[in-house]
Structures are given as C-alpha cells and as structure tokens.
Amino acid sequence: MDASTFVGPSGRSVTAVTADEMRDIDRVVVEEIGLDLRRMMEHAGRGLAEAVLRVRSNGRSDVPISVLAGNGGNGGGGLACARHLANRDVPVRIVLDRAPSEVSGVTAEQLRILEAMDVTIESPDCDTDTYTALDDLVVDSLIGYGLTGAPRGAAAELIETVDGAAETIVSLDVPSGTNATTGEAPGVAVEADLTATLALPKTGLATVGGDLRLVDLSIPQVVYDRLEIEYCNPFGGGFAVPLSTR
C-alpha cells in the first residue's frame, strides 16, 4: 500500500499499516514500553465517544445509541465509549454478540463497570425482537483487525441487522466484517458512515466508504522508530484528526 494514501488536515501523508504491522506495534508498546492495553483502550473509548458525540450533535442530539460489542479489544473500546456516553446522560444500551458470562479479559472489566452503572446490556439470549431492534445511531465495535474469515453467529446477524436498520453507524477501527489489511469483506460487513481508526489508519480503509477519523492512543514515536515505520505525529496539539484519501 502506498504510504501516501491517507492525508491529515495539514496535507501531510499518514502511513497506513496492515493488521500484522498493528499487532507488532501493539506488542512493542506493551512488552517493550510498558504502555498496557488497559490504558490504550481508555484512549480508544474516549476518542470514539468524542467522534460519536460530534455525529450526535450534528442534528441528532436526542437520539439514543446502541453500542454493538464483541469480546476482543474492539469490543472493549466500544464499551469504554459507552461509559463516556452514559456519563453524559446519553441514552445508551449495549448489544453483545454473546452472553455476558462469555466476555473475557480486559473487555470483561469494561463490561463489569457498565453493569455497576446499570447500563442496559442485551445479548443473544434476550428476547429476539428486543435484541435486534437497534437504535438509529449505532456504534459498531464487534470486530476490529482481529477478524478471521467471514463473520459468524450473532456477530454476523448483528452486522446484517445494523446495515438494514441504523441511520448512522460509527465503527471503531474498521467496519466489522472488513479485513483491516485488504479492505475486502469475506462475508457480511458493516457499512459505516464514519470509522474512528486507532493510532494509524489500516491499509484496508483505503477502499472502504464513509468518513474517517484518526484517534490517538498515545503511542510514543520510539515504538514506530523501533519497527522502522515512518511516523510523524499527525495529531498536532489535539487528540483526533479527520483523514482523507488520495
């Protein structure tokens, strides 16, 4: 992928990375720098919430929000976002692609916080009609760069439902069902109006529709230097920037 495909507001090129390169970045950040997933997930959740609130303030200021969440890092970022929304009295509910008891790791920690806040949490064992009646504004955090093969099970059902039901979809990192490296969809995929992608754009986003926003995870320059990935802080004095493609 041509490194100049993505352009920040200053007109400067922003390097795109494959899923494998992003995994390498995550590994160096965690293992060599000590910036752990919990911390980065908080940045992801806040950046996503800020993007969602911008969309909602743009003529949709009273609309409730459904946050679709999977069990991985992508779902955890969506759950952290939901906390910020609930803290601002935005009517928000969580729609999981599995039972709450099957959510694990750091993502389960995010879920426990929402349970303690009494945020509504639905899962496939809920009443079917309720489960699939999504709100007009949907946050898609089912699957990120960890997609393997065509979406299956409840995740696939939710992707199909959201594409038909929601007026506006904001996806985290990549639209769920889209291969982050190639942009191809091996099965159903979310059609996002806006994708809030994390740290650096993923190469596959070059061929995906909708607007694009880059959210800072606070990954230091040294990480990119160690991996010989060209990086010049694209955020300026802020923490998120719109990206365009060329």
Ligand SMILES: NC(=O)C1=CN([C@@H]2O[C@H](COP(=O)(O)OP(=O)(O)OC[C@H]3O[C@@H](n4cnc5c(N)ncnc54)[C@H](O)[C@@H]3O)[C@@H](O)[C@H]2O)[C@@H](O)CC1
């Ligand atoms: N620096 C980072 O690494 C951070 C990453 N975050 C997010 O975490 C994501 C990566 O996390 P993970 O590696 O846990 O992976 P993902 O969360 O992208 O995907 C794993 C989840 O997707 C499900 N899944 C994968 N393929 C599926 C299929 N075909 N059908 C149904 N379900 C499927 C898996 O069961 C699992 O629940 C990134 O895309 C990013 O959005 C952020 O939340 C936090 C910071």
Ligand SMILES: [K+]
């Ligand atoms: K997603």
